[in-house]
Amino acid sequence: MKQTLTAMAIALAALTAGQPSTAQAEGKLIVSSPQDPGSWDPIDTFLVNWASLATNVFEGLTYRGPDMKLVPGLATSWEVLDDGLRIRFSLREGVTFHNGEPFDAEAVKFTFDRLLGNEGAKGPQQANYSAIDSVEIIDAHTVDFHLSQPDAVLLTKLAGYGAMIVPPRYITEMGDDVFNIRPVGTGPFRMTSYEPKIGVKLEAFEDYWGGAPELSELEYRFITEPATALAELQSGGVDLVIPPTIPVGMIPTIEAADNLELVTTAGPTVTALRFDTSRGITADADVRKALIMAVDRETIVNTVLGGQASVIASFQGERSFGYDPEMKPLPYDPEAAKDLLKKAGVAPGASVEINTRGNDATFNEVAQAVAAYLSMVGVNATIKPYETNVLLNDIIPQGKTGEMFQQSWGGWTFDFDNTAYAMYHTGQKWNPYDSDPKLDEMLETQRPLADPAERERLLQEIAAYAADRALEMPLYNLNAIYAINKRVKNFEPAPDSRLKLNHVSVE
Known part of the structure; x- marks a missing residue:
């Protein structure tokens, strides 16, 4: 055949x-x-x-x-x-x-x-x-x-x-x-x-x-x-280059060209480093919180991403139904991160592996910055890129990742259900490690609700619950960046x- x-x-x-x-x-x-x-x-x-x-x-x-x-x-x-x-x-x-x-x-x-x-x-x-x-x-x-x-x-x-x-x-x-x-x-x-x-x-x-x-x-x-x-x-x-191709570092070149134009708009794509919650040091929720607090995400957005994104507290952007404007990200606090790691028994020099999409130049710069921040709290991060289809169709679904792995999710419905169910419900393709009966019940309960306000409230609770368990390191909501011939x-x-x-x- x-x-x-x-x-x-x-x-x-x-x-x-x-x-x-x-x-x-x-x-x-x-x-x-x-x-x-x-x-x-x-x-x-x-x-x-x-x-x-x-x-x-x-x-x-x-x-x-x-x-x-x-x-x-x-x-x-x-x-x-x-x-x-x-x-x-x-x-x-x-x-x-x-x-x-x-x-x-x-x-x-x-x-x-x-x-x-x-x-x-x-x-x-x-x-x-x-x-x-x-x-x-x-x-x-x-x-x-x-x-x-x-x-x-x-x-x-x-x-x-x-x-x-x-x-x-x-x-x-x-x-x-x-x-x-x-x-x-x-x-x-x-x-x-x-x-x-x-x-x-x-x-x-x-x-x-x-x-x-x-x-x-x-x-x-x-x-x-x-x-x-x-x-x-x-x-x-x-004539046209579509997302997510254009690294932020190339934007000045496009803007300087007389025949080219940069067109951006706030998009659905959110990016996080998800955790293997089943084994290793990232099986401990406090360790996961420490790793999040060790990384200055605001600086990454402003420097590596040139301001073409916004920091997120949960795995969704502000256009998403279920977004809670009152919810704040864990703060950048390396000293508190060190204390959490020490209490969890993680010795300086512990290592984690970060898996990325090899052709995503922008995120690989982000991953380098994350690794640098982690090193400041005594965690050695190595970055292992994969060809995108291999990462998405084999490494993640089969549970063969390192302790942390890139997940960029379109959430194209602009409804947190589309993301949360796929990421958190037991047995889903994008959830190879975690199983939480309480979270499963919350996800299933909100789906049939006819009252939008009640469903939105429950989605916000799901986001807060996932954040409390630190199931991922929420990074940013990226703009959709297009480069086009005039x-x-x-x-x-x-x-x-x-x-x-x-x-x-x-x-």
């Missing part, structure tokens, strides 16, 4: 061979993306770099754009019924998939049966939609979602990732392996070639229900090295990096 898929990828690449490859081609936009997600199936992924491209290929029943407002997508309207246990969606008519297959109620039911079934169980998205018990077809353009319990975030979840509507006939006939590399959706662009680790080419879908895109072609190049991405931007090899017009930066580029044009 592997040889067959490789041959197919080569064949797909050949579809666009001989076309202009420079960013100066009229009607063509070239984007630098730092990571190949490895699969284009919506239920296989959690990666922001998937969404920054695939938002142009796939659509959900709802849509949330850069202004953060939830609006109709493939559903024109919806009605919440039966005390939140049923949602009726009216579907958009006259919509077709890129292969000509019609979008209808059958496609919606197929999508969610697949997501909530055996195929979805293989990926990371199924747990986000566990409140959906079944999808019932009322007629060709009406469906009812029957829920096992109310889910206050479900309508937002339907705007992204696993809930993207997929074509039943295409997947049934071609199979999941083909769909992974040759996706078909209803979005404004359709994929014409995918070369793993190299890039993706798309063309305008002229029959798009929202009108043909301004661009005729869209290309994403996978450029992992920030310096290479910036050089390509300067030379015209790419010939690109009508570009609007998405806080969550989910770019829909059908209204963008190039001169």
